[in-house]
Amino acid sequence: MFIEDIRNDFYNILLGNRVLLLVHYDVDAICACKILQGLFKCDNISYTLVPVGGISELKTAYEENNEEIKYVVLINCGGTIDLVDILQPDEEVVFFVLDSHKPTDICNVYSDGQVRLVYKDDEENIPNFDDIFRDEEDDENEESGSGREGLEALVERRRARKEWEERRHTLMFNYTQFSYYGKPSACVLIELSALASRLSQAALWAAAVAAEAHAALYVRSPARCLLDAEALHRYVAAARRHDDSTANRTACVVMEKDAWLPLYREWTLEAALSHAAMLAPKLKLYARSGSSRLRQLLADMGFPLQQARQAYRSMDVELRRSLLTALETAAPKHKLPVPTKATFILQRPHMSPLAALDAVYVIMALIEHETLPKAEGFQLALAALEVSGENEAWRKGSAAARRCLQAVASLVHATLSARKLLLAGPFSYFIVQDGTPEASVVRGPLWLGEAARWAAGGAARPLLASAATDPHTSILLGLPPRFEQEPRNLFGAAFEQAATKSGVTVSLDNVDTSVITLPTSQRAQFLDALTALLA
Structure with missing residues (x-):
């Protein structure tokens, strides 16, 4: 059942009770968790936090932590499955579900009260x-x-x-038949923070990063992203007016026009342009003439190569001030989308500003870090959202994000230049060969999805990407055609049907149904069945 009053029917019920908080490994879920942790701290709500990566982990986490627990809050997990059937809880246990993955399981929608859905998205056309x-x-x-x-x-x-x-x-x-994403969970919780009079710059920053993640990862259409962040824009503007009136010198979130380039303030301008998801595929850097295109773009911007190749903070001050104007002027000459947009910035006294886009990549890199355990990466991702200043978690995540972006670019360039983006009738696909330097980076859905979006380049054909997760198992994810404008994904239902027809042992454990795992030895058989199904 859907609750009607998020404060009285959800948050006030948790007051004075111990809560089990189950949070998925994704950017929006971590941002929502950060907001909820702030609320719990203000009202002295004790809780147990457990990150979960899939349905089996969700079930294990509940079984191991449900003792003397009456209320369970699930963030970005649990909404697409029949919770009561899978978890078999006691009758007095109540689940509050805030899940941006859609469609919502129909049994959760019509639950008699044991499963309570915190938010209903306008796009959900739920049957009677x-x-x-x-x-x-x-x-x-x-x-x-x-x-x-x-x-x-x-x-x-x-x-x-x-x-x-x-x-x-x-x-x-x-x-x-289609899987898709709803409003970011963090944007729902920022409205709860406002209703509970607990709005803070930390909560605004977390919601801003979540809103930016949905836009940067193309899980929502551009129009929907604007609507999702409408309340957030109002809260940021109101907080800015309040800070200006009180001459507040603490960190604050603002809405400003900025370059849509990843981590450019901590990188070089040339590297940021080379690894920008908006520009890199259009520049065709994998081709022999790609580097000359990039140099010509810098020349048209009026940025000497020597300046573009040194740390952004060491560049000439006048060049830094003219960056946005230079990008807007030069991009149309190269038939590139204008890489500037109004975005959320965290301004901090005596420190360089942070862009919400940078935080998205930092959190992704910490979640799917090459060497860190996932639970440790999750905790570091929460720490990286602190607004007080650049901490060790942010520095570690920033370095990891740059390595991941370089690995994705190298992988896509090698795939396209060697013509390993293969055509299989109704869709294209590429496979990351095990043992390559990039394989360890893209073994998770976040960075493999980023590589798939780069390789697709907004093409009108669906695309599949696969990489090994261990010596015997591979991950396979599907990307819909024209995902930049319409991200609804048909591969979830298609994967399930292809698995049934082919007899391949497929794991549908991921909360995003367009991501599956399967035995590497049976991958070719599964792709053949999927080709026949979609032909």
């Missing part, structure tokens, strides 16, 4: 209860009646039941 669920007593009484009239009534009931089942199948197919 009577069209999905049927009273079992009607079926039990189907055989009643005798004589001709009873027989006719029986035939009519069976005909009506068959029509109902066919209609139900059609409605459920239409409801579940």
